[in-house]
Structures are given as structure tokens and as C-alpha cells.
Amino acid sequence: MFRVIETFSGIGAQAKALERLGIKYEIVNTCDWDINAIIAYCRIHKGVIDVSACKEKTDEEIETFLRNTTLSLDGKKPISEYAFNRLTPEFRRLLYAAIKQTRNFVSITDVHGSDIYEGADLLTYSFPCQDLSLCGCWHGNKSGIARDAHNRSGMLWEVERILKEMHSANRQLPKFLVMENVTNILSTTHKRDFDDWKDTLVSMGYVNHIYRLNAKNFGVPQKRERAYMISVLCGGDSAKEALIDKYFSENNLEEDLIARRYRSRKFYLRDVLKLDYRKKCYREEANASQPNDTPSRVKIYQENDMLYDGRKINEIYVNTVTTKQDRNPNSGLITYDSGREGKSKWRYLTPRECFMLMGFDEYDYDAVISDNPEFKKNTRLLTNEKLIKMAGNSICVDVLEAIFKQLVEMNRLVSSDLNAYEFNGSEFHRDHA
Template structure:
């Protein structure tokens, strides 16, 4: 299966496909945030060999990277003047990651002709900031309006690319997979979403929409998201009918896997040096607002005992109200406050990544300047919060593989 991961983040799609033993190849990624680009590379490909840059100058790398539309925060593009402030080591790592992950960088620069031939699956988890409820609290109300000129409006770049497939006579991806917040189907956004699904139907796809929560797929996190599998039928009514029957008989909204106990995801043995340091790094200064956070949010651990079955949705920030939950700390830890937030390690694991994935990333963190590392707590939490729960994707990809088998059987009977 040839896969293109658009808005790839840290690669939850690739992780899920690997976990289920799928025969797949990620033939391209599309991601402009350098923090996610580097993390994806390390998590999925391991340490980098930067020996090829031995005779490359900083100026040469700046010229090379400035060709791309890349971002340092996932919001605004980096200009050449910004890149000049980056150390050579960071520039090398970013360039290497772009190459090794076959990253086409910004979706605004990607055209169908740039994508490999015969793509089986295109995933597109476009930014949710302008669709989410928290986004509306901050005045982000345009959602996926065509004229919004915002991050969530990147959906229409996917539309452009799919249209280009037809315009140049290139075979469209056999499957599309969308993920976003459930608010995409709210009263405010439903007309835009319906326009999108109608477009896909006109392009020869059948759509199956699910609202799926991580806690039904073995992860103790209350995190519901909207997923849409689009299957290309190109007018083959027999195949289309079989796909409809398959989805009717295999509705993932009925799945309820037994969740693992929350204690398996929390790292509260503070005799382990790494866990103790991470706990202290996730301890806020004690202010009136932080006192409110402590009182008002679920106590996940109290008196060193896990007292909840689930955490709330992991978002891009833990230092907010409401958050995923707080953990009471023993007095012996001598922390700034009597509680802490989830650590980035715990957040990664509660998104379905292995502890070794997180450890690989930490082992390959580097000093960005004299005073700070490339990844601090806030960046790591953001990477986790922007990701997709791997376990949910595993069941979705199992369905896609099953439908692919149906597709191949029908292909023997008639050309799809």
C-alpha cells in the first residue's frame, strides 16, 4: 500500500500501519512545522547520520531550506532572516529530516503532479484550531470557510490537489482518510463539511463518517474525533454496493475494546531519575489561577494511588483550565506546587505511541542555543496534542485493508 501522509505531524498513521503489520510504504509526507518534521524522522527512522554535511556551509543550507515554505511554530512561515538565527546543527537536522521523510513540506506548494503515481491512501488530518471549541473562544470563528485564509482552511488545498489528479489524467488515491474535531459537523460548520463530502462523491468516492473516541479503542483517554474514510469507486455500482454493505456490517462506532488501566500510562516512580526530572518540569508555579486548575480538574493520582479510569482530552497545552487532569505529588519530591500536569512522555503514550518512541526523541534532542534545547516541555506537549490516537487508526486501517481486498476481487471482474 502506497501512502501519502498530508499534515503528517509525528506520523501516527505510519505508526498504526506498522503496528498492525500492514504491507505499506510512505511514499511522501506533507508537513511544514519543523518541530513535527524532525520528530517524525527520529521516531520512525532513528538517529540521523549528518556526515554528508561535513563540507556544507550554513549559508548553503539557508538557501536550500528557504526554497520551502516551512514554519517554526505551525502558524507562520519562516523567512530567510529567521533561518539565519538558527544554528548550523539545527539546519542540518531539519534538512536531513525533510529528505529522509520524503517531505513535500507545505501543502500550498504541493501539486498532484508532484505526488508519486498509484497512491493507494492519502491521509489528511488538517489543522483543527479554527474548528475547535477552544478556537472559537479565541475568536477563530471562520472554521473551514473558503475565504477564511486560516489553518483549518487548508482542507481546500486537498480539494485542489484531487481536482488536479483529474485535470492531468492521473489516477486518484483509492482511499482518503480525514481526521478532525467533531465540531466539524456542528451547526456552524456543517454546510462547509457537506460541501466537502458532496465534492468527494462527485469525484467518485463513497464516504463513511465515524465519530470515534480513544477510550473505546484501548486507550484511557476521553478523546472523540471525526474520521471519514473515502473509497474510490469511479462509478462501479457493484463495488460501491459492496463497500456500503461492508460499512453497514462493520460499524466502528460499535467497537468497545477493553481499555488498559491508566496506571500503565503514568510514570509516578520518582526513584527513576528521568521520571522525577520530567515530573518537576511539568510542575507549574503556584499562582491563584494554578490553584484553580488544581481544584477544578480531575485528580488522576492522589496519595500515590491512581484514582481515575481516564484522562480528559490531551490538548496542545496542559497548563490550562480545563486540562487532561492533575497528579498530586508526594512532599518528598520538594516540588514548587503540590501537583503536576501530565508529562510529555505520558501524553505521547496516551496517544498510542510507545515509550521507546518518546525516548528516541528525547535521546536525539539537541541544544538549540546556549540556554535551551530544541524540544522543551511545551513543544513536546504540542506534538502529542496535535497527533491522532494510534489505536483508533489501527482499526480504521484494518477496514481499509479489508476493502482493498474487495477492490482487488472486483478488479478481476471489471475495471474500476
């Protein structure tokens, strides 16, 4: 059994990758404070939110529990007292059930080393990138992951705090750590702070290896380059450290041929774009993704890739799926004329298409939107904008699959128990096409 703790779990790209691999795994805990992601994660990975499990709880008990957690409505700041008071009793119960069902720690600031399961195989952390990204720098935000910045990307140091608490208490640390973030974390601007973090991990017995990986090299029609750091717990054992160093030198995922060896599948834009508008949900989603015909949108039309011109799909690698499509640049446009007055003759990618470009299956998206809860009077929780944001904040599932295959191989390499994990098949499926 591969036991995993997902911090900054979002909609659960890590769990999705493990599911695809066929490995027997358990998500011991998740950790995310964004109410939207909490609901979406539970729907994707648990199928339904089982409210009946908390039927013995009174509304007052549920309110007390939620008030004692640090929740967020936008993933940026804690929910205000005013906004919390507007949450309906029914939605509070749904949220409580989702938190319990996914064993969600909620805010990482409230987690302690004593809370972390000893003997975990993997802890993942994909902390917020806003203060690291080039976009943030363009807006004057250059604080990055500085210890004293007290910003969103500084949540990295909460991971350090937790691991240090475990280490100081002689609690068993996770065998593997996997970090994902924007590649700007590797830039000269952030080098000192990132080196500080790497040195901390080395002092606790980890060996670190950094990848710059692009989703397009793993069978995904998206140009999405991200930094990944794999940390392997060797505990100062020089023989294990040498094995791990040799493994990475011989199985470098940054090399195209090796990336192809580890990828699980290859899919195309034709597998993603939902152009059959005879299907009601596709038509409604297309309408919701069709902007008004304004001067700024004309500029967007002129300067972005046309993915479908009304006759033929342009089979390219789309630009990175970000948290917003109504922007310039974006991931691409689709010719679309709904006949509605004042609308452009094109649309953006729909949330469904964004989810699929991140490696999720269409049924995952259907699960998320299967029941859009009313979280305050006359207001539904899941909007187009929130759904796209959740996709843009996620990690490409197919890249994680390749990384997780390597974790299992490395575990076998340094473990005396070569049958530590069971799989659906004797070997991972590898696409050599």
C-alpha cells in the same frame, strides 16, 4: 505493499498504526512544515537523523534549499527572516537531513498534483483544527473551513487543489483518503462548507463515510472524540459503491461491540503514569511538570480530576490530551511533592505520559528526546511545552489501527487480488476481552 502519503503528518500516528498492524507498508511522502514535528517524526520512525547522508552538501546549498521551502517554528505561521537567520548551521543541516530522510514535502501549499505518487493506496489529511474547534469559537473565531477564510483550517482546500490537479491530469488518485479532525466540523455551523468538500470528493469518484469515534472505545484510557471520514475510490462503479455501503453498515465502528472487535489492545493509566521517581528521567520530567503555587493553579487543583492521590491510581478515562496541560480544564493531576519552595503539591501529565496516552510507545518518546538539538545559540529546540503540543496535535494511534484494518478489508472486498497485501500473521490480532 501499502503505499501511504501522510499530509499534516505531525509525529506520524499513521505510520505508527501501520507499523503496529504488521502490514508491509511504505510512507511514500510526509508533509509537515513544523520544524519540531519534522525532527520528532524522523527520530520516531527512522531511529536517527542521518546527517552523514548530506555530507557532500555545502552550508550554502542547504541554506538555499531551506529558504525555498515554507517552514514554521510554531506550526502557525511561516518562520521569519530574523528567526531563520538565527538557526545554527548545524541545526540547518540536521533539519535538511530529516526532511530528506522522511521525504517530506514540507508545506502543503507547495505541493502539486504532479508531485503525488500515482498508485498510492492511502492519503491521510488531518488539517489544523484551530478554526473549527469550540475553543476557537469561544475566542470569536468562526471562520471554520470557509474557502475564503485563508486560515489554518482552510488548509483543507489545499488537499482539494492537489486532488483536482491529479484528476484533471488523469493521474491515478489514491484508493483511500482518511480525514481526522474535531467533531465540530460536523456541526450546523460548518455544514455547508463540509458538504461542499464531500461533494467534491464524490465528483471525483469517491464514496464517503463519516465516523464519530472516541479513543476510550478502542482500549485507550482517554476520552477523545474525533470525526473521521473515510473516502473510498469507486470511480462511479455502482457495484463497488454498494459493496462499500454494505460493508460500513455491517462493520460500524461507532457501535461498541464492533469497536471492541477491531481494537488491538487495552491499556490503563497504570501503564502510562510514571510514578517511580527513583528513575532520574521520571523525576526530572515530574519536576518540569510541577507548576508554581499560584491562585489560578489552586482553581485548577479544585476543578480537575486527580489521577493519583499519593496512594492509589484513579483508573478513569482522562479528558482529551490537548496541546497544553497548564490550563483549566486539563487531562488530570497527579499528587507530587518535590520539596521545592513555591511549587504546588501536584503536577500535570508529563510529555512522556501524553505521548503514551496518544498510543505511542515509551521508546518513541525516548527517541524524540534522545538528542535535543541546539537550534539557535544557547537554546534547545524541544521544550516541555512543544512536546506536549506535538502529542496533543497528534491522532490516537489505536483508533487509526482500527480504521486501517477496515481499509485493508475493504480493499480485499473490491479487489480481484485477494493477496494484495502481506501481513506478519494470517489475520489481524483482535482483542475480544
